[in-house]
Ligand code: TYD
């Protein structure tokens with residue numbers, strides 16, 4: 001291990017130094033030096049040989065982007081319809097959220113493919129115990145390896161390349177040439193770049209599990225997001241059973257698709273109809289509970305939004321949200337105060353999206369505003385109503401996208417009244433037994449909900 005094998009590079013200006021320095025002598029940035037393998041440039045030069053030529057765009061063979069379809073439909077959906085061969089996918093999430101479980105179930109759902117599951121976190125015995133608990137019975141070969149030395153792993157893959165490689169986790173893998181410890185930016189970057197090379201050269205999909213802390217401080221995984229083809233995030237509340245798989249980056253598909261799972265005694269269960277699940281524990285008939293229709297990716301999902309407005313007991317009134325942007329809540333409250341003359345100066349306001357879901361869509365504004373009003377007045381809204389609409393600063397209810405899908409989902413689940421933006425009404429079909437109420441402002445919406 002040594003000086004001539006690795007070097008330290010300033011991440012701001014690319015200044016190189018044979019040893020670590022606290023402050024870059026070139027650009028003056030502090031703590032910007034990261035250890036890198038010195039041989040990297042040499043290899044790059046060698047591979048940049050003369051037998052490589054640019055090709056006309058029309059001759060590029062895209063049929064080679066074969067997708068492997070698993071039996072985990074929710075997983076395939078998030079990736080845009082299956083796993084692209086030779087792609088590198090980073091799966092991030094809090095420790096204990098279920099990443100290893102998800103990967104093992106995926107491994108078992110890949111019919112007839114050979115899977116190599118490399119773990120630096122658990123022994124082969126622990127992996128086996130988990131597999132038994134999950135009751136996974138892979139149809140192809142399922143090899144496990146407890147190893148953290150990437151050079152050893154790389155040799156094994158050279159000898160017998162697997163059909164799919166799963167690495168649990170990227171933070172435990174090391175290239176021993178580097179002095180930096182496992183999980184450091186240097187190690188994570190070097191190991192990820194070697195995994196990328198393996199994926200591209202051998203055309204096998206590689207899944208890299210990466211731990212993310214609650215604060216989102218993912219020094220390691222964050223540093224490799226640009227190298228990988230897709231970044232998936234597995235999230236959910238530790239105490240809720242629901243888990244959402246989100247795509248944050250996807251070179252082969254859209255990024256707003258989500259997959260919904262439920263963590264059970266024997267592993268994750270796919271949730272094909274999220275609306276039914278998210279509404280199943282609804283506090284219908286209570287004040288402060290409304291149903292919103294959100295679109296996640298291509299799917300409409302009905303969710304319960306809850307608000308609780310109570311008198312502030314001391315000092316500054318609280319504004320607290322779970323699963324919803326707190327600044328957006330502040331804005332909605334300001335609109336209610338200004339346009340409806342309501343007063344929240346002495347009220348704490350709590351907003352919660354039920355089921356541990358996180359919603360960033362403005363189309364849920366109306367449902368949230370109505371739930372706040374319902375709680376403030378202690379008036380339960382009808383339990384058969386869904387509210388759709390974005391709220392503008394003037395208190396106007398603005399049109400939303402994909403309104404048909406939202407309405408259909410609401411009608412399918414038996415809701416009788418749908419409050420929606422007037423502008424969205426044009427050309428809409430009456431959906432079965434549900435009645436459509438168009439509203440132009442929050443004021444009108446309140447009057448139609450509490451006649
Ligand atoms: P795990 O996949 O080990 O999480 P990660 O790899 O993201 O750290 O899952 C850990 C949690 O999931 C653990 O708290 C136990 C729970 N769990 C179940 O509830 N059911 C199961 O069948 C399994 C395997 C785990």
Ligand code: MG
Nearest residue numbers: 099100121168
């Ligand atoms: Mg794990």
